[in-house]
Amino acid sequence: MQTPVEQVLYEVKKTIVGQDALLERLLVALLARGHILVEGVPGLAKTLAVKALAHAIGGQFHRIQFTPDLVPADIVGTRVYHQPTGEFQVSLGPVFTNLLLADEINRAPAKVQSALLEVMQEQQVTIGRETHQVPRPFLVMATQNPIESEGTYPLPEAQVDRFMMKVVVGYPSPTEEFVIVERAIAAPPVTQAVADPEKLTAMQAQVDxxxxxxxxxxxxxxxxxxxxxxxxxxxxxxxxxxxxxxxxxxxxxxxxxxxxxxxxxxxxxxxxxxxxxxxxxxxxxxxxxxxxxxxxxxxxxxxxxxxxxxxxxxxxxxxxxxxxx
CATH class of the missing domain: 1.10.8.80 (Magnesium chelatase subunit I, C-Terminal domain)
Structure with a gap:
């Protein structure tokens, strides 16, 4: 009989070929309540891996494409004036999810990158005078491209240190790439939810x-x-x-x-x-x-x-x- 971890990996591997180290590290980060930084050239299924994992654990998934014109409010949320009532209402940002993909995080300036500091460390966001807790479990996976350095901003050391792991993803083997192409021209597999956030929280307690x-x-x-x-x-x-x-x-x-x-x-x-x-x-x-x-x-x-x-x-x-x- 498969364990819950094996069930999750089985479902993710319906979509992802190879990348065993990345998938194992993603699960480790999720179970250890950490965050993960992934470095690799485009086209290595970094985004797809997180999306498949989110489907397998039955959690919410949000993606933020980091660009130079991004502002902190685009990430954590902001206060919006509601004219009929004459009051400010809080509009929560995309960080309020279970799995957050910060795509090409080094494309945004340090001010925007630092908007993730509080939520990564404290699992909460402060907007105005109010503090809001993010859903549990919560994992940030950030990606960065190692081959294009123009228009990028190195991550501040304080933020880099908050990532539990940095995984370097390489190219697949010829055999793995053959299977990837085969799957790409066939009907996409359906990833089923074999867990839920409550079960994942229970597994985190077991890891403790x-x-x-x-x-x-x-x-x-x-x-x-x-x-x-x-x-x-x-x-x-x-x-x-x-x-x-x-x-x-x-x-x-x-x-x-x-x-x-x-x-x-x-x-x-x-x-x-x-x-x-x-x-x-x-x-x-x-x-x-x-x-x-x-x-x-x-x-x-x-x-x-x-x-x-x-x-x-x-x-x-x-x-x-x-x-x-």
């Missing part, structure tokens, strides 16, 4: 009960610290490449994401591979590299690869979680 050994928490903290001070783990040559390392949000989100990944994989306890498998996605966007790194063609993934190789993974057997509880 997934056991994480203190050794894994210690490893996540050491990993985040190693990005700030590479010399502490014997990587003196990386010091000149890193201007700022990962914030404490990184170690928090690393544990939260690993816990959700363990649940997606059918376990009620996390293991070291849950941390290492998701480490790049959680950490890559939190590093601020120097101009020397840019000149030497050193990327965050290269730096993190060296750091992960230098840090020993906890190999002690996990303590009996029943005894700990």
């Amino acid at each position: 009960q997934v056991y994480v050994d203190p050794a894994l928490i210690e490893y996540s903290v050491r990993l985040a610290n190693a990005t700030r001070r590479p010399a502490d783990v014997g990587l003196d040559e990386l010091t000149r490449y890193v201007s700022f390392g990962a914030s404490p949000r990184a170690s928090i989100n690393l544990v939260l994401a690993a816990r959700a990944l363990a649940f997606v994989r059918g376990r009620d306890y996390a293991v070291p591979t849950d941390l290492t498998d998701i480490a790049l996605d959680v950490l890559r966007h939190r590093l601020v590299l120097s101009y020397e790194a840019l000149a030497d063609d050193v990327t965050p993934d290269i730096v993190l690869g060296r750091v992960l190789a230098a840090l020993p993974v906890p190999d002690a057997p996990l303590r009996d979680k029943a005894a700990v509880r």
